[in-house]
Amino acid sequence: MCLFISTDYGSKSITKYLFEESIQYEKISIEPSLLGIQVDIRNFQYTGAADFSGEEINLEINFLNSIIGNNIYVSSFSLFNAEVTLNEQRDNNQTDQPEVFINELLIIDLKVGDTIFKEINLFNFLTNEDAFGFNFQNLNIDFPGNLRNMSGLNGVGYFYDGELKVDLNSKKGVMYFNFYDAPQILENMEGLIYLDFKSKFKIPYANITSLSEDSDLRLTLKYDEKFQLNMASSGDEEAIFKYLVKNQSSIKKFLKESDFKANELDFLLSISSFNDKLNFSSVLNSESSLINLGDAKFAVNNLKTYIDNSSIKLFGDDLYLSEYALGNMYLSNNFTSDNIFNFLLDERGISGKFDNSGRFKSIFGDFSSPENLNLKVSLNDQNLLLNYNNIFIEFNYLDSYTTQSSELRIFPKNFKSNFLSLNEKFENSFEFDLINFSLKNINAQLSIKNKEENPLRNSNLSFSNLDLGLRDSFINVQDSNFAFGGLVEISGKDISYTDTTFTIDALRVLSLIDIRSRLLNILNADFEKLDQDNFFINSMNGNFFIDSSGYANINELIMDFDVGNAELSGTISSVEESFDNFNLEMVFDSSLSESIPWYVAILGGFPAAAGAVVVTEVLEEGLSDITRTKYSVSGDVDNLNVEVMQ
Numbered sequence: 294m295c296l297f298i299s300t301d302y303g304s305k306s307i308t309k310y311l312f313e314e315s316i317q318y319e320k321i322s323i324e325p326s327l328l329g330i331q332v333d334i335r336n337f338q339y340t341g342a343a344d345f346s347g348e349e350i351n352l353e354i355n356f357l358n359s360i361i362g363n364n365i366y367v368s369s370f371s372l373f374n375a376e377v378t379l380n381e382q383r384d385n386n387q388t389d390q391p392e393v394f395i396n397e398l399l400i401i402d403l404k405v406g407d408t409i410f411k412e413i414n415l416f417n418f419l420t421n422e423d424a425f426g427f428n429f430q431n432l433n434i435d436f437p438g439n440l441r442n443m444s445g446l447n448g449v450g451y452f453y454d455g456e457l458k459v460d461l462n463s464k465k466g467v468m469y470f471n472f473y474d475a476p477q478i479l480e481n482m483e484g485l486i487y488l489d490f491k492s493k494f495k496i497p498y499a500n501i502t503s504l505s506e507d508s509d510l511r512l513t514l515k516y517d518e519k520f521q522l523n524m525a526s527s528g529d530e531e532a533i534f535k536y537l538v539k540n541q542s543s544i545k546k547f548l549k550e551s552d553f554k555a556n557e558l559d560f561l562l563s564i565s566s567f568n569d570k571l572n573f574s575s576v577l578n579s580e581s582s583l584i585n586l587g588d589a590k591f592a593v594n595n596l597k598t599y600i601d602n603s604s605i606k607l608f609g610d611d612l613y614l615s616e617y618a619l620g621n622m623y624l625s626n627n628f629t630s631d632n633i634f635n636f637l638l639d640e641r642g643i644s645g646k647f648d649n650s651g652r653f654k655s656i657f658g659d660f661s662s663p664e665n666l667n668l669k670v671s672l673n674d675q676n677l678l679l680n681y682n683n684i685f686i687e688f689n690y691l692d693s694y695t696t697q698s699s700e701l702r703i704f705p706k707n708f709k710s711n712f713l714s715l716n717e718k719f720e721n722s723f724e725f726d727l728i729n730f731s732l733k734n735i736n737a738q739l740s741i742k743n744k745e746e747n748p749l750r751n752s753n754l755s756f757s758n759l760d761l762g763l764r765d766s767f768i769n770v771q772d773s774n775f776a777f778g779g780l781v782e783i784s785g786k787d788i789s790y791t792d793t794t795f796t797i798d799a800l801r802v803l804s805l806i807d808i809r810s811r812l813l814n815i816l817n818a819d820f821e822k823l824d825q826d827n828f829f830i831n832s833m834n835g836n837f838f839i840d841s842s843g844y845a846n847i848n849e850l851i852m853d854f855d856v857g858n859a860e861l862s863g864t865i866s867s868v869e870e871s872f873d874n875f876n877l878e879m880v881f882d883s884s885l886s887e888s889i890p891w892y893v894a895i896l897g898g899f900p901a902a903a904g905a906v907v908v909t910e911v912l913e914e915g916l917s918d919i920t921r922t923k924y925s926v927s928g929d930v931d932n933l934n935v936e937v938m939q
Contacts, residue, residue, distance in 0.1 A: 310811075329356040329368075347375025352395075369399075370418070376404040377490070381538040393420040398427065405457075406494035409435040415450075437494065439520045439566055442469040446482075455491040460484075461501065470522075472538040472564065472571055479503035479510065486514075493517075508532055522564040530555045531804035535560055537600070538573055543628035544605050545696045547649060548650075551586060555579035555596070570676060575600045582609075593622065603629035612638070620746070635744075641730070643672075653691050653701075656691035660730055678706075684712045690725070701725040702886045711747055713761075735779060759785035778840035783850070788830040843867025847877070857882050868929065877926040885891075 319336035332352045339345040351371040395418035403410040411433045418427040421645020432446035448461040466482035478525055484501030488494070499514035508528040515521040517646065530553050537545055555577070562575035577598040584591050586605075593609035600606075604627040612622040620640030626649075633654060637644045645656035660670040669680040675691040688705040695702045704722050708715035714720060719738035726733060741759040749830035835850035845865040852859045863877035923938040 302647055326353055329359070335657060344370070344378045345375055346378075347372055349373045350568075362394060365395050367393060367395040369397045370395045372398070372403065375400065378406075386433065394418070394865055395427075405488075406490045407437040408488070408490075408494050411435055424451070424696040436496075436516075438516060439471045439522075439564075439571075440468065440496075440514065440516065443467070443889075444469075455489065457488040457490065457855045459486040459488070460738075461486065466503075468677075472540075472566075477535075479512075484512075486921065488589075504565050518567070520564075520566040523562070524564075525559075525561050527557075527559045529558055532558060532560065536560075536575075538564065538571065540571070540602070541600070543632070544600060545601070547605065547626070547628070550649075551584045554583040556581050571602070573600070573602050586647070586865065603627055651696075653694075655691070676707075684710070686710045688715070697885075698716065702734075710742075712742060714742060715739060715748075729769065731767065731769040733767040735763045735768065737763045739763065753791040755787075755789045756785050757787040759783075759912040774839050778838075778842075780836060780838050782836045784832075784834040785830070786832050790828055796799050829854070835861075843871050845872060863926075875926050875928065878938070879924045879926060880904040880921070881924070882921050 317338045318334045320334070324331045326538045329354070332350070332354065334350040336348060337346065337350055349372075351369075351834065353368045353370075358368075391723055396416070398413070398418045400410060400413035400415070402636050403413060405934035409815055412431075413429065413433075414431055415427040415429045419425060427450050428448075429450055430447050431444075432448075433442070434446070435442050444467045445463055446459075446461055446466055447463040448459055450457060450459045452458075461482055461484045463482040464480070468477045468478045468479065470477065475652075479501065481504045482501060483929060486499040486501070489497050496514060496516040499512070501510075501512040501514070503510040503512070506846040508526050510524060512525075512686070513523045523535065527534070530548070533548060534545060557580035557611045558577060559579075560575055560577040561571070566573045574599075577596075577600070579596045579598070580594070582591065582593045582596040593607075593611065594613075595610040597608040598605065599608075604625060606625040607623070609622045612619040614936070619638055621638070622637065623635075623637040625635045631650055633646050634648070635644070635646055641658065643656065643658035645658075646654040648654060656672045657674065658672045660672075660677040662668060669678070671678050672690075675689050676758075677690045679686040686708075687710070688708040690701075690703045690705055692706045693704040695743045702724050705715065708717070714736040721737040723730075723732050723735040723737070739761045741756075741761065743757070743759075744755060758785070762784075764780040764782065764783070764784035767777065769776040773780045783932040794890045830852045831852070832853040836850070837845055837847040838849065839845045843866060847862050847864070850861040852861070858881075860880045860882075863875070865872050865877070866874045868874045925936045925938050926933065928934040
């Protein structure tokens, strides 16, 4: 028997018995083994459920198990450099092929359509007519297109009618995609994959899950003319970096440099390609997130993030800067264009742009209060615009600034105003509080424009110069009531005003000072200065603290006249109207040395603003020592009490 098997005739006879007419070959060698025969075939072509062709087959047939199992029992089968194609033109009258069972099947470099199986280790391989099934371990498959390779696969496969259906169950599977730098490692990998080898290789459907301590991944995949990958997972911010593709380096850089953190993150992503064009889109939801933009640290609740090929968009229900709530926010950046972030604080109606270093390029917003129609405050691009009654101010606040926490320290440039000018030789600055939307620590050197520079200004006020220095002042525009305050330094020359120039009662008290000055001008026969309607101050300088709540503290206000000077100090408060109650001291020094009768005063007349003052009593006592007199001024403007203190 052994001699018969070893002969060429015996080999062909056994081959015909085993495979009938299904196999053709260039060379065959059959040798007896312990329980059957050992078969080596070179350059073969096998026709069955699919056509196999290749360089070499090595197999061992166990006759005993074949008889017991009523099939061809192959103990081991090795296939090298083979190719599988569908036999779509098989003869329907072809006799049934015997059932073949292969205990261990090793395939090296098997090509199925455009798919290459580098190494296949199959177990319990069973053919039945036009179908076959098998178990496999550590399967390694090369694919055409964006899914380059799958390896480490364990499971069960079933082939029928040109389709291979694979049931995966791997401890650790690996998927290599062309658009990822690193392989995707899937722990506890389970799922189904359908491979279609009809005419052209396709993956009609793949559904894979992976469960680990860090994440839960669900993946679906389709591949024909178009590649489509969908993934859903959970985890933290590391999951985002893991699944962003190669060409999203700018987005990765932004997330890393902003120290992006996300808790309880869920995401969906879709990757598709057609004609070598890759499209990426994703949606991420996180319970809470942290992100740094420049020097500012933000916390966001219920953050929704949208990422595509080149842009990122973030929507947050609650944005916090430190412990301060800023409301709902929107942030986006298209990294392929100008790499500029667009932002919107929805509830506050504030929008703008900043670069990837967190530096603002523009801000838009209206801070005007409907309760105070006289005040309009807005941000327009790089400019801040302020209108208060007829006063207009505009300047560039983004050209030069520094940041610290929630505040911008701004050095205004290109200052424009119909009422004021800015001395740019002085380091003018203020802090813009992003939390309270207020201006604080205002330090600026300003000058009020004269009538020649601003013809529309009140013509009842004239001067050669009138300067204001703001020191550590503030303006708050967030609340319905406009608030301001701070230290004001004032200086001026050749100041002339009338009783109707100022509507604030406190300023009209200056008329009291002019009483004494007017009197001394009469005594000196300087009749050119005797103007019944106007008050004159040669020079003025001093400082006072003022708060829009209705309080002012005059530290020292010195005014020079032709015949002397006056020094004013004290406080002004509010009772019924703003700044209507006085507690002041006024010292008047004159250059007149002789005593004169008090009744001379009537020659000069008195301004209407002092009509409520009992000037006769004041002058009677004051003229006895006219070179220096101290007065106390108290009460309100309608019931003013002026007393001589010395």
